[in-house]
Amino acid sequence: MLSAQYELHLVTVSILIAVFASYTALDLANRMYAARGKLLYLWWFGGSFALGFGIWSMHFTGMLSFDLPIPLGYDIKLTLVSLLIAILAAAFALNRVSQKELTRLDLITSSIGIGISIAGMHYMGMAALKMSPEIQYNIPRVLLSIGIAILASFAAMWITFKLQRSSNVNIRILKICAAIVMGFAIAGMHYTGMSAADFPVGSVCTAANSDFSFNNVWLVEFVIVITFLVLVTALLTSLMDARYESETNVLLRSLARVNKELSESALKDRLTSLANRELFENQLELYLSRAEREENKFALLFIDLDGFKLVNDSLGHIIGDLLLKAAASRLKNGMRAQDTVARLGGDEFVALIEIDEPEDAGVVAAKINALMSTVFIINKHEIQISASIGVAIYPENGTSAHDLVLSADTAMYGAKSNGKNGCQFFESTTNTRVKSQLELVQKLKRALSNQEFYLNYQPKFDAKTRKLVGIEALIRWKDPEDGLIGPDIFIPIAEKNGLIIKIGEWVLDEACRQISAWTERGYHDFTIAVNLSAVQFRSAALVETVRSALKKHNIDPKRLVLEVTESTAVSDFHEGLNILHKLVELGVSISIDDFGVGYSSLMYLKELPAIELKIDRGFIANLNAEEGVDAAIVISIISLGQSLSLRVVAEGVETERQCIFLTEQGCDHLQGYFLGRPMSAADVETELKNHLGTTEDVKT
Secondary structure (H helix, E strand, O other): OOOOOEEEHHHHHHHHHHHHHHHHHHHHHHHHHOOOOOOHHHHHHHHHHHHHHHHHHHHHHHHHEEOOOOOOOOEHHHHHHHHHHHHHHHHHHHHHHHHOOOOHHHHHHHHHHHHHHHHHHHHHHHHOOOEEEOOOOOOOHHHHHHHHHHHHHHHHHHHHHHHOOOOOOOHHHHHHHHHHHHHHHHHHHHHHHOOOOOOOOOEEHHHHOOOEEEEEEHHHHHHHHHHHOOOOOOOHHHHHHHHHHHHHHHHHHHHHHHHHHHHHOEEEEEOOOEOOOHHHHHHHHHHHHHHHHOOEEEEEEEEEEEHHHHHHHHHHHHHHHHHHHHEEEHHHOOOOOOEEEEEEEEEEHHHHHHHEHHHHHHHHHHHHHHHHHOOOOOOOOEOOOOOEEEEEEEOOOOOOHHHHHHHHHHHHHHHHHHHOOOOOOOOHHHHHHHHHHHHOOOOHHHHHHHHOOOEEEEEEEEEEOOEEEEEEEEEEEEOOOOOOEOHHHHHHHHHHHHOOHHHHHHHHHHHHHHHHHHHHOOOOOOEEEEEOOOHHHHHOOHHHHHHHHHHHHHHHHEEEEEEHHHHHOOOHHHHHHHHHHHHHOOOEEEEEEEOOOOOHOOOOOOOOOOEEEEEEEHHHHHOOOOOOOHHHHHHHHHHHHHHHHOOOEEOOOOOOOHHHHHHHHHOOEEEEEOOOOOOOOHHHHHHHHHHHOOOOHHHO
């Protein structure tokens, strides 16, 4: 037999190629497992070529390290066939390990098939030598090499399948260790197969002199370089894709977390973290659907805190907010996990509870009364409040969300009228009032669509010159059946039912339209004030509504004054301040209405971006002398406004004596029946002509 020897440096290179190819295979398998659609097939084709080429290259480099004392060459056709076998074996292996499941039977049968294929690649490569006489093989060693190939395939597939599903933080180190094991197993198979070959004395390599062959003079460097280029390209592509996917997943998780937080915050009350009105309404609809389907009962409890306003006014809104949070915490902790507790706004809460009998709701209400009447300790202040609770039962007191809320609200007012700190079930005797309110709500909805609302305008005058300087828009409603219905009747109902938003939008649009009409006629030296209700002020669409109205009617924003009550502006101070600043950025002016009956705090007032204070008419009505409590309050408010460079307006002026007193004290503008009653737009034009001259005079 011919004496054979190996070039150790090429043996080492072949083992490194086997390890590198194994690591690349593990990484490519991960990409295939994570890929979907067309991308999966791209990774499969590319991975099959890279892995097959790597395995073949290890085998071929190992053969190039084999040296006989005769010239050697390799038949190009058989060599390419061996490469094709390696690529097909790699494709089959990658396909199997990328499956969602790999049973033990699948693993064994696949390992046998792949092992035999790799052995076939090896012996096809040996056949490419085209030895004469033919190579003599040691059958036991051939079988051993095939067995090693099968075991190596089994180990490689099992390791790959497990690692690509692993969440171990040291996954990279595990891959390297696995690649080393797999690489040495592949090399072991190759060199075992090589040791099975015997070359008789006098053997000749006929491929060495073939026209379609290549020899190893230049082939070693070429194969090694190409192999590393293929494997490095595949690995870098895999790593870059994994990094991109990782960054994308991080971004998606961040976006999902942010969306979840936004969704939760949109359905939670910002102050108390209880469910807000929107979530409560959704839950109420679910309760109604389930109760109708299962024919069971549930109760709606309307809870109002007695004495909260006094605490808020005397100790300030910071203490008031802390009290609301503490009360909300007691409510939440005092209810069952399946019950819904929500804050509608201010000191109003609601609860939805599943019951078997109406008496069950009474037990829960009594527990709430006990919780709320227990002393609260807020910033070292001992605060005593209580709760008035109205209870409505489904289906006895209503079968719709609107009816149940209205019934519970009505019952709550009954509890207040009975001395507070108690519970009142909705009774049929109160049904007349409920029906009346329901009818009024339906009429309000009809009034919007039928244009039954109109605006009157009450002028404001300069206190010294009595010149008209502004107009306040006042909504009026003429019902076809009941005639004129006062704002004091329909505004509270509209606020409770959410209709005030649409009504407020109509008022704003109509006022801006009228400003535009008067401007076209040449009247522009005055402002128009529009009142914003508390509900409208907290509406998310307010700023956009104002912006749209200004743009629609193309009016100067300085002509529009938005009046917000003092209590509305500072009830949630930071949020209110944010809304006011956004409105001011549009160019409109802010007036603080009913000043003196709410917080009346310099600390709050100096932060508000207002240009005007309106003294509440209650102080003006009793201003019959220059002495007394009301006079002192009025003087203080005027002094406060002057110190903050705010214009001071007195509303409700009904006597000449009041005019004189207010003017002497430095009040800037006056408004009231004595100077001008609310009037139609046509009458306002007449008043404008008297104060500003004719249209032609104004234009010239």
